[in-house]
Amino acid sequence: MSLLELTLGIMTAIGGFVDVSELVFAAQAGSRFGYALIFVFAFSTVGIMVFGEMSGRVAAVSKQPVFNLMRHRLGLQLGLVTLVASLISNLITCAAEIGGVAIVLHLLTGAPYALMAALGTAAIAASVWVLPFKWIERTYGLLGLFMLIFFAALVAMHPPWTAIAQGFVPRIPAGLSGTQLLSYAYFAVAIVSAVMFPYETYFYSSGGIEEKWGPKDLGINRLTTIVGFGLGSLLAIAILATSAQAFGPLSIDPQMPGTVALEAALPFGHYGLLMALLGMLFAISGAAVETCLANAYSIAQYFGWEWGRYKKPWEAPRFTLAWIAVFALALGIVLTGVDPMALVEYAVMFSILVLPLTYLPLLLLAGDRTYMREHANGRFARIIGWGYYAVVVVAALAALPLFLWTSGGQL
Amino acid sequence: MRWSDVGAGGTEARIARCRTVLEISGKTVTAGALAMLLLCAGCGPAGSEDLLAIKSARSIVAEWALINREAAAGRLSRLYADGMRREALAQLAAEARAANPNGPVAQAIGRVSRLPADASPELLDAAAQNLSAIEDQLEPA
Numbered sequence: 001m002s003l004l005e006l007t008l009g010i011m012t013a014i015g016g017f018v019d020v021s022e023l024v025f026a027a028q029a030g031s032r033f034g035y036a037l038i039f040v041f042a043f044s045t046v047g048i049m050v051f052g053e054m055s056g057r058v059a060a061v062s063k064q065p066v067f068n069l070m071r072h073r074l075g076l077q078l079g080l081v082t083l084v085a086s087l088i089s090n091l092i093t094c095a096a097e098i099g100g101v102a103i104v105l106h107l108l109t110g111a112p113y114a115l116m117a118a119l120g121t122a123a124i125a126a127s128v129w130v131l132p133f134k135w136i137e138r139t140y141g142l143l144g145l146f147m148l149i150f151f152a153a154l155v156a157m158h159p160p161w162t163a164i165a166q167g168f169v170p171r172i173p174a175g176l177s178g179t180q181l182l183s184y185a186y187f188a189v190a191i192v193s194a195v196m197f198p199y200e201t202y203f204y205s206s207g208g209i210e211e212k213w214g215p216k217d218l219g220i221n222r223l224t225t226i227v228g229f230g231l232g233s234l235l236a237i238a239i240l241a242t243s244a245q246a247f248g249p250l251s252i253d254p255q256m257p258g259t260v261a262l263e264a265a266l267p268f269g270h271y272g273l274l275m276a277l278l279g280m281l282f283a284i285s286g287a288a289v290e291t292c293l294a295n296a297y298s299i300a301q302y303f304g305w306e307w308g309r310y311k312k313p314w315e316a317p318r319f320t321l322a323w324i325a326v327f328a329l330a331l332g333i334v335l336t337g338v339d340p341m342a343l344v345e346y347a348v349m350f351s352i353l354v355l356p357l358t359y360l361p362l363l364l365l366a367g368d369r370t371y372m373r374e375h376a377n378g379r380f381a382r383i384i385g386w387g388y389y390a391v392v393v394v395a396a397l398a399a400l401p402l403f404l405w406t407s408g409g410q411l
Numbered sequence: 412m413r414w415s416d417v418g419a420g421g422t423e424a425r426i427a428r429c430r431t432v433l434e435i436s437g438k439t440v441t442a443g444a445l446a447m448l449l450l451c452a453g454c455g456p457a458g459s460e461d462l463l464a465i466k467s468a469r470s471i472v473a474e475w476a477l478i479n480r481e482a483a484a485g486r487l488s489r490l491y492a493d494g495m496r497r498e499a500l501a502q503l504a505a506e507a508r509a510a511n512p513n514g515p516v517a518q519a520i521g522r523v524s525r526l527p528a529d530a531s532p533e534l535l536d537a538a539a540q541n542l543s544a545i546e547d548q549l550e551p552a
Binding site: 106107108109110179250251252253254255256258259261262265266269270273274277339407410411 | 459462463466467469470471473474477478481485486487488490491493494495498499502505539543551
């Protein structure tokens with residue numbers, strides 16, 4: 001791979017890191033708790049680096065995507081449980097992303113929300129039909145780099161950099177009431193879920209097959225997950241910190257997704273607002289594509305259908321119908337009128353419950369020398385992988401009680 | 412990979428161990444989640460509907476005030492400002508419906524949502540402060 005290809009790959013990962021859930025939770029976390037939840041973003045990002053690298057390595061060495069191996073290795077029944085759980089989680093997430101796209105298009109054009117949801121979905125689906133896989137990723141990832149305006153906005157606000165740096169150190173803010181502590185814990189769990197969404201590993205591993213990765217690409221895989229996800233995470237942290245600066249002092253707890261764009265409008269006016277909205281549009285659209293294709297990949301791989309965007313749509317007809325159906329169902333959910341913010345909450349909650357089912361097979365497969373040979377998990381990968389798995393299980397068990405006790409972090 | 416290929420390869424013992432771990436893990440998480448759900452179903456804070464509604468409404472009005480302030484300073488596009496104002500009013504109406512219909516919270520939110528969309532930021536700031544005072548009264552000690 002050339003340096004240009006590598007650079008494009010990393011930039012694509014940066015621009016494609018943030019989705020509607022991270023936007024909403026980063027902004028709310030910043031306005032509610034200042035910089036205190038930065039360390040959770042950093043911690044979760046290391047987690048997605050670990051599992052992302054494993055899923056890419058599994059694809060490159062075994063030449064099969066994770067879901068295929070899971071079904072092959074662990075049986076139909078368990079594979080079916082994981083399939084159904086991930087389909088539901090990814091579908092709700094896709095609907096949340098479609099809702100986010102519709103909101104941004106509505107704010108850019110003034111056209112009705114439902115119409116923008118339908119047209120936005122149609123445009124995204126058309127791009128998946130027309131573009132080859134590599135250019136689907138790159139188009140949305142590179143255009144998502146408009147989101148860098150949030151970095152610029154943070155710098156322009158002259159924040160307390162020392163306080164931001166201290167946010168990387170795990171701590172619980174002093175002086176919180178019992179209810180506020182529970183809300184703080186809820187946001188921590190929600191951030192873990194939003195950063196480590198299950199669809200990311202399915203999409204990433206299937207994308208590795210689409211791009212015909214082999215053992216020679218393991219270095220690229222590691223570099224992309226570490227550098228790309230790491231820098232993408234800094235973008236999410238910039239949104240959190242800007243929210244702390246802009247909204248915290250005004251006691252604003254962003255209730256509307258469009259409020260996040262104000263972070264760029266405050267220092268830069270019209271142009272900052274436009275860049276923020278465009279960045280949000282392409283980043284969220286990219287996430288809609290990933291969640292949709294993750295579902296189509298999972299279904300096709302489980303049932304052994306031909307799959308992949310490297311084929312023409314009519315060369316893999318059932319796979320094509322699957323991703324079209326996912327877009328249609330997600331649009332249908334949005335058009336029922338459900339509040340987009342509620343969809344984001346449901347997506348995050350469902351995903352955290354599904355995460356243990358997603359990551360355990362991946363951990364087992366990445367450590368299995370039958371498939372991975374000399375590239376199986378070493379001691380460091382085993383320790384850190386199982387450590388994060390324990391965190392994910394604890395978060396999954398705590399998610400529902402925290403959601404109910406704090407009414408989705410609103411108390 | 413075809414349906415008929417399922418089950419090929421690997422030692423039986425390793426496959427059985429992997430299945431056992433997944434089964435136990437899956438059942439544990441499912442059982443734990445269901446148990447937590449049952450335990451917590453009735454455990455929401457008492458009388459929280461009004462508190463939730465006033466908290467959200469107070470923040471929405473503060474956002475509305477910020478939008479009108481920035482729009483007046485020429486830093487926002489008209490389409491964005493109009494869209495956000497419509498959204499703010501729609502959300503306030505939803506919060507008023509969510510609160511106790513005969514209580515002071517629903518009435519207070521209703522009063523604010525009757526303000527014009529382009530109300531002055533100062534008026535909206537004052538309205539947000541009024542809602543904040545009601546919120547403080549409802550917060551548990």
